[in-house]
Amino acid sequence: MNDVARVAGVGTMTVSRVLNGSANVTEETAKRVYRAIEKLGYRPNEMARALRSFKSRTIGLIVPYLFDPFFATCAHAVNTVAREHNYSVILTTSNEDPVTEFNEAQSMLQRHVEGMLIIPADIRKSRVSQAEFAGTHIVTLDRPVHDARLDSVQVQNQSGAKRAVQHLIQQHDHKRILFLGFNRNLYTVRSRFEGYRRAMQESHLEPSATFDCSSEETTAEIIDNQLQGKNPPTAFFTANNLTTRYSLHALLEKGVRVPEEVALVGFDDFELADILHPTLTVVRQPASELGRVAANLLFDRIKRDEFPEEGSRIVLPVELVIRRSCGCKARHSTVIA
Numbered sequence: 001m002n003d004v005a006r007v008a009g010v011g012t013m014t015v016s017r018v019l020n021g022s023a024n025v026t027e028e029t030a031k032r033v034y035r036a037i038e039k040l041g042y043r044p045n046e047m048a049r050a051l052r053s054f055k056s057r058t059i060g061l062i063v064p065y066l067f068d069p070f071f072a073t074c075a076h077a078v079n080t081v082a083r084e085h086n087y088s089v090i091l092t093t094s095n096e097d098p099v100t101e102f103n104e105a106q107s108m109l110q111r112h113v114e115g116m117l118i119i120p121a122d123i124r125k126s127r128v129s130q131a132e133f134a135g136t137h138i139v140t141l142d143r144p145v146h147d148a149r150l151d152s153v154q155v156q157n158q159s160g161a162k163r164a165v166q167h168l169i170q171q172h173d174h175k176r177i178l179f180l181g182f183n184r185n186l187y188t189v190r191s192r193f194e195g196y197r198r199a200m201q202e203s204h205l206e207p208s209a210t211f212d213c214s215s216e217e218t219t220a221e222i223i224d225n226q227l228q229g230k231n232p233p234t235a236f237f238t239a240n241n242l243t244t245r246y247s248l249h250a251l252l253e254k255g256v257r258v259p260e261e262v263a264l265v266g267f268d269d270f271e272l273a274d275i276l277h278p279t280l281t282v283v284r285q286p287a288s289e290l291g292r293v294a295a296n297l298l299f300d301r302i303k304r305d306e307f308p309e310e311g312s313r314i315v316l317p318v319e320l321v322i323r324r325s326c327g328c329k330a331r332h333s334t335v336i337a
Contacts, residue, residue, distance in 0.1 A: 007036035058088045059298065060108035060116040064096045068242055069270050070287050071119065074141065077291030078117055085299050087114075096183070098125040109136060115298045117291075120145050123187045137301040141294035143187040144313070151301070151311035153294040157188050157267075160283040160318035161195030161237070163336070164265050167281075167320060168235050169203045172263060172327045178226060178233035179209035180219070182243045189239045192267050196237055208233070219246035220253065227256065235263035235326075241270040244280065259327040269321060279323035284335075286316050 005012045010029060017025050018033040025033075036042075061078050063071040075091060082089045090111060094101035101121045105128050108116055115137035120126045128138055129147035144152040168174040179196045181189045193209060200207040213219040226233055238244040244266030251258055258264050258278055266273075269284040293314060301307075322334040 001042070003040055004033065004036045004042050007039060008032040056112040056114060057086065058090055058111065058113050059295075059302075060105070060111075060113040061089050061091045062094055062101055062104050062108075062116065062118045063091070064119055064121055065093050068240075070241060070268055070285075073287035074119070074291035074294075077288040078295045081292055081295035081299070087299075094121045096121045096186075098122045098127065102127045105133065109133070115139070115302050117141060117294055117298055119143060120187075122185055124185075134307070137298055137307070139294050139298040139301070139311075141290055148310050149308065151294075151297050151313075153290055153297065153314045153316065155285040155290065155316045156318045157191035158195040158198075160285070160320070161192035161239075161267055162199045163195075163320050164267070164281075164283050165196050165199035165237055166203075167322070168237070168263060168265060168326060169199065169205070172235070172259075174235040174263060175205055176208070176231060176233045177205070177235045177237055179207065179237050179239065180213050180222070180243050180247055181209060181211035181239040182213055184211035192239045213238075213243045213246055216246045216249055219243065220250035223247060223250045224254065227254070227262070233262065235265070238264070238266040241266060241268040241282075244268070244273075244282070245270075248276070248280070258325050263327050264325040274323065278325045281323045281326035281328065282321050284319045284321045286318070289316055 001012050001015050005015045008015070010033060014025060014029060015033055018030050059082060061075060063075055066072050066075070079089050090108060090113060092104045094104060098121045101118070105116060105118070109132065113136070118128055118138060118140050119142045120140055123143055123145050126145045129145055129150060139151040139153065141153045144154060165177060168177055177200065179193055181193060183189055189211065197207045210222050213222060236247055238247050247264065251262065251264070256262055265281045267283045269282045273280040273282055293316065297312060297314070320336040322328050322330055322336065
């Protein structure tokens with residue numbers, strides 16, 4: 001900065017004002033400073049600036065894992081919003097482990113992040129509401145935690161699942177619909193099961209579910225056992241896109257025709273779902289919007305430096321995208337908002 005000041009013929013304080021966008025510098029002086037910056041190839045020392053202002057201009061993002069396209073899409077949206085605010089994102093994963101999540105959140109504090117966005121691993125065991133995080137702005141997305149002070153952004157898990165199962169019952173007359181879940185401990189899976197259960201009971205049908213579809217192998221074994229049972233299901237409702245893909249792979253391996261022999265509807269859209277054979281009927285949740293809304297809410301809290309007694313709870317709508325795996329014959333996707 002001293003070199004820039006010398007070349008521009010100004011004081012170091014003037015250089016600082018120009019870099020910080022101060023209105024107390026004339027246009028001609030600012031031009032001289034910028035010409036000197038360009039000539040010298042000067043780049044501000046962001047760490048030194050952060051230490052002086054006590055702002056790191058970084059936020060933390062903790063997601064369960066990145067091999068699920070849904071979480072990767074959320075992370076991309078968060079990063080886009082952060083760039084718009086001239087912030088950087090420190091991204092890490094919890095692997096659905098609340099202890100790892102807690103350790104990673106502590107590491108974020110040590111790096112002086114100004115806020116955190118977290119998709120909680122297990123909302124019943126999350127520790128991000130403990131006292132050590134009280135001075136850090138935190139927004140949860142996709143799944144809430146049991147702390148009313150924290151902002152949360154979610155989607156219509158229960159009503160979206162209910163709508164999808166009602167479509168199988170009312171439009172295709174399915175009576176034996178099996179719910180396939182990835183993990184019973186996940187808030188989203190439990191909420192979607194509740195929507196499934198309500199749709200079945202309101203139609204006087206018996207709910208049937210399994211929550212162990214955490215890999216291709218276990219999902220294939222479950223589906224094989226179900227289809228060989230006395231009263232095999234005529235349709236499957238899968239609770240997230242990983243379970244949908246595991247299930248579809250198992251059905252194709254067994255040579256089961258979808259939807260002729262068994263229908264399939266999944267929660268969450270994903271790339272290729274509209275070009276597979278058959279194309280997949282899904283409940284589409286707004287992954288990019290989820291990340292964008294949560295990030296904007298966090299930056300609003302940072303800007304206002306607010307720690308409300310009761311945080312905001314935002315619920316985003318989902319859509320039922322009708323394709324062919326449910327039994328519909330439509331040539332093109334039909335979206336039911």
